[in-house]
Amino acid sequence: MSRLARFLFLLVLFTTLSTDSVRAAESDGDDNTIDILDKLSNHYYLDFKPFAKIELPRILWTDSGILFFSSTTSALNSNAGLIDLHYLENEVRYKENSLIEPVSYKLGHADGRPVKMDLSISSHLVWMWVAGFLTIFLFARLNKRYRAGIGRTSEPKGSFQNIFESLVIFIRDDIALANIGKDKYMKFTPYLLSVFFLILFMNLFGLAPWGVTPTADVSVTVVLALCTFFITQFNGTKDYWKHVLAMPGVPKFMLVIITPVEILGLFTKPFALCVRLFANMAAGKMLIYSIIGLIFLFADMFGTYVGLGSSVIWISFNLFIYALKLFAAFLQAYIFTMFSALFIGMAVEDHSHHGEAAHVIHESH
């Protein structure tokens, strides 16, 4: 009974909280819509609605060199000749002698040309830093225990150490060792560990209140995938390049087809890594917002009370999606790491024998 009561209480709490925050989002816009794409995209501010909205520093490469501003508002109100492109597009005039508020946060020159490059600190970047510092902090604490001898000379103690140690050992043995082989895996284990924990934390942040998932941004996943790409190519053995450029055991005239496909394959692998992670993370988030949006859709169509009543269904459905996303956060971090290890393993492998199996694996990706 008490369990049911607690569940209902949480449901009501969650319902009211999310209603509040989405209502706040609504009142922010000009029209009465929830912009899901805006929720997913990168911002130049950290949104702690309804408590605060922290503008992030802007670094802009403009005609007059690289300019630093502590916030978008200060950039707009400086005399650097910058303008929020929203004002230009909608032909809204600034009010004289008053603080100019940013709207779209997209800054350009006064005549409407965009800046050369916008190197501003953005929310995805900040949350990626949070993931990085969290990883450093956690493992610095963990290493303190190892330095003290716990886990080094004795068994690991406590759930904190056990959880992270088992994850580390899992990545080392079941991902790095299994895919790269015992001769070279220790060289790549630190990279795989870093990537796994960074991606895992970035994925999980989206599930926290006010959190943002940097991995739902293709710019972030493209860098991660490129990192794996460069590590793979720079560590490729002679054998690997021979397989890419001129597959041994294949008739000469077939190479005309196979070599371009193999070279294409070099790029499709990181492309798949990038898109898989980004699409999974973005889709989960979009789904959660869409289901919350159903409450307002129902309220619009059938009245407020139907909307409120049906919210119980949507919120419990959302809880299920939330659990699924929690699982996906771990799964996608694992998949990215596993495929990175697989690609690296294929590149560093010294197969002196040109067995059939090696070719099959090679071509299936």
Add this chain to the structure above:
Amino acid sequence: MYTVLANSLINVDPGLIIWIAVTLVLFLLILSKFAWKPLLSALQEREARIRESLESAERAMKKAEEISRKNQDALKEAEIKAQQIRKDALEEAELLRTDRMEKTKLEADKIIEQAKNEIQQEKKKAMADLRKEVSDMALQAASIILDAELDQKRNKKLVDSFIDNLPEN
């Protein structure tokens, strides 16, 4: 909406890419130096220690097994030796017994023989004595019966031949 919709999902932001790339490389370097190297080395050390202690335990067990096998072998050998000794002792005792018995028998035989001989001799002696007595008595009796009719000397010859013709016993 407006500009935000243009900010589509697959919008690649070069500024963000540069930032992420730089900070990712920094994080990778920092993490591998300060997080993974000490952690992995600690794990390796622990695993090496466990492996070593397992191996040494196995070695000790093998050694103990060998020792116990040696002990068993020695015990078996000792048993076999003891049995041999017992067998030898029994054989010797048997030999001694039969020897002694033979000797005793021999001695007894000798004694019996001696006794027999003595008896024979006594018997012979007695026989001779008896013969003499009998011949004397016969002579006396004959002389008494025949008196002087017969020559003493011829009679004696007659009696002697008679006696000689008697069987030995």
